[in-house]
Amino acid sequence: MLLNEQEILRREKREKLMGMGIDPYPAEMFDINTSAKEIEDKYTSDSDDFKNVRLAGRLMSFRIMGSASFAELQDSSGRIQIYLRRDDICPDEDKTLYNTVFKKLLDIGDIIGVEGYCFTTQTGEKSVHVTSFKILNKSLKALPVVKTDEDGNIHDGFTDPEMRYRRRYVDLIVNPQNREIFKKRAKVISTMRTFFDAQGWLEVETPILQPIHGGAAARPFKTHHNTLDMPLYMRIANELYLKRLIVGGFDGVYEFGKMFRNEGMDRTHNPEFTALEFYVAYKDYEWMMGITEQIFEKVALAVHGDTSFKFGDTTLNFSGPFTRLSIIEAIEQYTGVNVDTSTEDELRAKCKEWGMEIDNSMGKAKLIDEIFGEKVEANLIQPTFIIDYPVEMSPLTKKHRSKPGLVERFELFVMGKEVANAYSELNDPIDQRERFEDQLKLAERGDEEAMVMDEDFLRSLEYGMPPTSGIGIGIDRLTMLLTDNTSIQEVLFFPQMRPEKKVEMAKVSDYEEIGVPAVWVPALQKMGFMTIASLKEANANKVFNDLGGMRKKLKIDEKLPAKELVESWIND
RNA sequence: GAUUCCGUAGCUCAGCUGGUAGAGCAAUACACUUUUAAUGUAUGGGUCCUGGGUUCGAGCCCCAGCGGGAUCACCA
Numbered sequence: 001m002l003l004n005e006q007e008i009l010r011r012e013k014r015e016k017l018m019g020m021g022i023d024p025y026p027a028e029m030f031d032i033n034t035s036a037k038e039i040e041d042k043y044t045s046d047s048d049d050f051k052n053v054r055l056a057g058r059l060m061s062f063r064i065m066g067s068a069s070f071a072e073l074q075d076s077s078g079r080i081q082i083y084l085r086r087d088d089i090c091p092d093e094d095k096t097l098y099n100t101v102f103k104k105l106l107d108i109g110d111i112i113g114v115e116g117y118c119f120t121t122q123t124g125e126k127s128v129h130v131t132s133f134k135i136l137n138k139s140l141k142a143l144p145v146v147k148t149d150e151d152g153n154i155h156d157g158f159t160d161p162e163m164r165y166r167r168r169y170v171d172l173i174v175n176p177q178n179r180e181i182f183k184k185r186a187k188v189i190s191t192m193r194t195f196f197d198a199q200g201w202l203e204v205e206t207p208i209l210q211p212i213h214g215g216a217a218a219r220p221f222k223t224h225h226n227t228l229d230m231p232l233y234m235r236i237a238n239e240l241y242l243k244r245l246i247v248g249g250f251d252g253v254y255e256f257g258k259m260f261r262n263e264g265m266d267r268t269h270n271p272e273f274t275a276l277e278f279y280v281a282y283k284d285y286e287w288m289m290g291i292t293e294q295i296f297e298k299v300a301l302a303v304h305g306d307t308s309f310k311f312g313d314t315t316l317n318f319s320g321p322f323t324r325l326s327i328i329e330a331i332e333q334y335t336g337v338n339v340d341t342s343t344e345d346e347l348r349a350k351c352k353e354w355g356m357e358i359d360n361s362m363g364k365a366k367l368i369d370e371i372f373g374e375k376v377e378a379n380l381i382q383p384t385f386i387i388d389y390p391v392e393m394s395p396l397t398k399k400h401r402s403k404p405g406l407v408e409r410f411e412l413f414v415m416g417k418e419v420a421n422a423y424s425e426l427n428d429p430i431d432q433r434e435r436f437e438d439q440l441k442l443a444e445r446g447d448e449e450a451m452v453m454d455e456d457f458l459r460s461l462e463y464g465m466p467p468t469s470g471i472g473i474g475i476d477r478l479t480m481l482l483t484d485n486t487s488i489q490e491v492l493f494f495p496q497m498r499p500e501k502k503v504e505m506a507k508v509s510d511y512e513e514i515g516v517p518a519v520w521v522p523a524l525q526k527m528g529f530m531t532i533a534s535l536k537e538a539n540a541n542k543v544f545n546d547l548g549g550m551r552k553k554l555k556i557d558e559k560l561p562a563k564e565l566v567e568s569w570i571n572d
Numbered sequence: 573g574a575u576u577c578c579g580u581a582g583c584u585c586a587g588c589u590g591g592u593a594g595a596g597c598a599a600u601a602c603a604c605u606u607u608u609a610a611u612g613u614a615u616g617g618g619u620c621c622u623g624g625g626u627u628c629g630a631g632c633c634c635c636a637g638c639g640g641g642a643u644c645a646c647c648a
Binding site: 004005006007009061063064065066067068069070072081083085086087107108119121122123125127141142143144145146147148154155156157158159160161162163174216217218219259261263264266267268269273275357417418419421449472474476477488497498 | 573581582583584585596597598599600603604605606607608609610611616617638639640641642644645646647648
């Protein structure tokens with residue numbers, strides 16, 4: 001591995017510490033009795049507490065002024081200034097611990113534990129006067145240094161999304177405000193969990209590896225089980241398993257789980273995402289809308305302390321009741337077209353008139369869905385229930401109690417995006433089988449997202465499932481809304497990305513094999529010969545000459561190898 | 573998948589019409605006992621994403637590729 005200057009220096013400092021008998025990676029624990037935030041919140045100049053504090057964290061900046069220094073220590077709660085004075089750290093003649101260890105061998109990013117007492121500086125900043133410190137970890141890579149001035153302007157921000165996602169740990173260190181997103185995300189989940197548990201519903205886990213990928217219209221990831229010698233799919237939904245549990249006699253079950261869909265990636269789609277699904281027996285979708293309103297209200301209150309909050313320039317209001325529009329009403333409202341009374345041909349003509357891309361395989365239901373997506377969705381800013389969908393688009397949903405051709409389904413839209421999908425669950429096993437058969441026909445026509453017949457699920461329905469309502473809520477999208485983010489990558493710790501390109505690099509022993517002494521390997525690498533093959537293609541004269549330059553540059557004491565030797569590396 | 577923009581020091585970014593590659597921070601050295609984006613002085617640091625091409629000469633122009641962002645299409 002090629003190291004840059006700062007990485008080499010930090011490795012040298014690590015060695016020096018070890019040489020002085022200081023273990024830069026001590027095994028024993030460092031007990032703390034306070035945190036940066038606790039001092040910030042509770043310490044006052046006249047308080048009797050905080051006379052003997054111990055805390056630990058990462059050094060984020062130094063302000064050294066001769067025999068006294070200030071530094072900033074960042075722990076999980078925040079930052080606190082620490083103050084070190086040479087003669088406090090080193091009361092005796094030997095000033096090494098301050099002059100050498102602290103001033104020379106510590107860097108930004110190192111983790112230390114300190115002991116001391118709190119005080120307030122002349123400029124009024126609460127600080128810890130350090131009486132002793134202990135190195136807990138020597139950091140070997142330089143952190144980006146992000147600075148914020150007194151007006152709150154950020155200088156040299158670590159903002160490149162690629163770097164931030166690929167090295168999320170660095171992002172979380174230097175942009176600690178981004179940790180808040182994930183705390184809020186956790187809050188969303190814990191708030192829901194508390195609510196569901198209070199209802200007496202059971203948190204369950206169902207298979208992620210499924211022999212049949214059911215429960216949604218999507219393309220799955222396929223894998224293979226060696227012992228069973230059979231294909232398995234990463235789940236695209238857990239719906240069919242949760243319903244089996246309702247058949248089994250649980251009145252309410254819920255699962256927070258990862259779903260996997262082998263489809264496009266962009267700022268609202270990641271190949272794996274988290275969904276909450278829950279199913280409650282003896283309920284219908286009307287009831288579910290009420291519960292959904294309660295859930296959204298609760299999470300908004302938990303995260304913001306208020307049911308309304310800002311998303312970009314928009315103020316969203318999560319207090320119910322939310323607007324309810326049937327998909328037919330919604331389309332009429334935003335286009336003036338009544339899709340209910342229109343024929344398939346009329347709709348197709350309208351779509352062409354609006355410049356939409358459609359093809360002849362699309363039936364009326366699909367056209368309605370397309371029109372909705374094109375003309376209505378983006379207008380649904382405040383939480384809005386769109387209800388009563390055409391039966392063809394909803395193979396797992398119970399037929400509407402009074403509207404023929406429709407099903408009892410709703411989707412909840414916020415900021416033009418679907419965040420929840422729910423229905424009165426279809427529990428007539430004969431009807432369900434027919435719906436699956438319709439899906440099979442779609443699959444035969446080449447629809448890669450069509451659902452697959454699940455005989456075991458049908459068998460469970462034949463034993464009898466009580467009338468049930470179920471819902472799926474996208475946790476990532478909900479978190480985006482609640483944290484004012486327009487990109488799903490921001491609310492996932494580790495969004496999926498292409499792997500980093502690995503630079504092909506020969507090992508030192510590979511160079512030695514062709515006769516290159518190990519001391520010259522860094523020079524050759526610095527010159528760009530990362531592989532033996534590339535070295536073999538080089539011009540021996542040029543390599544010999546450049547080696548002279550590199551010898552000086554890298555301060556290699558060894559005598560320059562003979563030209564014949566260099567030639568032998570390349571030609572033999 | 574399509575369109576478009578971007579890739580330069582450890583980090584954030586300049587770089588003119590094609591003519592020896594720059595700044596701030598970080599690093600190194602020195603000074604400094606209450607600073608706070610600490611300061612002052614000095615020093616080191618580059619595969620200009622990769623590979624071709626044009627040219628006397630390419631960070632810059634052309635082609636291809638890799639990676640990322642944004643917009644659009646499909647999906648939650």
